[in-house]
Amino acid sequence: MVFRDSDGEFTTAVVYDVFWRPESARPAVDLLASLTRPDARLLDVGAGTGRFAIPLARMGHSVHCVEPSAGMRTALVAKASHDAQLRELITVDPRDASSFNADGEFDLAWCLEVLGYFRTDKELLGVFRNVRGHLSARGVFLFDGAGADEAVPDQADFELASEKQLGDDTFRMWTRTVRPDQAHCELNIRYERLSRSGAVLAQHEVQYWLRTRSRKHLEELLGEAGLRVREAFGDVDRRPFAEGARGLLLIGHA
Ligand SMILES: C[S@@+](CC[C@H](N)C(=O)[O-])C[C@H]1O[C@@H](n2cnc3c(N)ncnc32)[C@H](O)[C@@H]1O
Known part of the structure; x- marks a missing residue:
């Protein structure tokens, strides 16, 4: 890959x-x-x-x-x-x-x-x-x-949501969610790829505005x-x- x-x-x-x-x-x-x-x-x-x-x-x-x-x-x-x-x-x-x-x-x-x-x-x-x-x-x-989607809690800081190991690389997904009101949720996701020694080789961050209905x-x-x-x-x-x-x-x- x-x-x-x-x-x-x-x-x-x-x-x-x-x-x-x-x-x-x-x-x-x-x-x-x-x-x-x-x-x-x-x-x-x-x-x-x-x-x-x-x-x-x-x-x-x-x-x-x-x-x-x-x-x-x-x-x-x-x-x-x-x-x-x-x-x-x-x-x-x-x-x-x-x-x-x-x-x-x-x-x-x-x-x-x-x-x-x-x-x-x-x-x-x-x-x-x-x-x-x-x-x-x-x-x-x-x-x-x-x-x-009440299952999504408010998170002030990024929290580790998932970690996967593929070959020598570790992938981490961090999420942070802010709910200004019942109908909206701001979801921030940070993806990281780390080397075997833990150095961050690549990082990518996205933000989604989710609307609940x-x-x-x-x-x-x-x-x-x-x-x-x-x-x-x-x-x-x-x-x-x-x-x-x-x-x-x-x-x-x-
Ligand atoms: C979270 S992914 C889900 C992909 C797939 N349904 C799955 O569950 O694996 C959301 C997908 O919706 C696509 N998308 C975003 N806006 C869209 C739109 N207006 N019409 C159709 N697809 C859209 C994104 O490009 C992305 O591939």
Whole structure:
């Protein structure tokens, strides 16, 4: 693994696969696989480096991946390029969730771990409308992040959230969260790559403004887009939905 992108930078795309290993996607992949049938066309909105799309394509599904970040797309294409089945079944679309325009209809769409990027209701409504326009009549859409995320505490200082060892290198992820109010959360993430002696070889810091929305609020936006909630899960293991924790909504046409 080379820990630089094509511009020689140590970026989020570079560290994504260090911290979000393929096995971390397994429960979500199982849930998605249970919602589909053998010849279904699948749509991954905000596909990242292909954590969900790659295992589903390996099961034989064609997956259209919408991913606006060039770095994430490069990592996804690099993985798919080594395997003839993945090359045939995965398409990578550089547009974003509200502007992509793919041919045909999809039986299953998902948008997982992306909600925080949709800052305004107008933007999220545009995403819901665009996804609805791509769903087949009986198609469903799995979406996560409903409910206030009370699991995220306020942290005044950076705290070590995860550490991974790969070969001689140690990777650390530090997080700091500030919640100015119930509906917003500022998440700061610092990634570090350290040598065996503990020297910091590379560092990369990102800041996300996460907007939390209650299920009721999301249902209103979904209704405006002609969609409605069919089922709600507390998590990818289908535990019961509880307002106040992160939830998943299984959405279909209204
Ligand atoms: C935390 S990652 C999650 C990636 C993938 N869904 C996963 O769980 O592995 C968030 C992804 O959303 C993408 N993203 C950001 N803004 C987006 C938008 N407006 N439309 C679609 N994807 C977006 C980012 O580039 C990033 O790859």
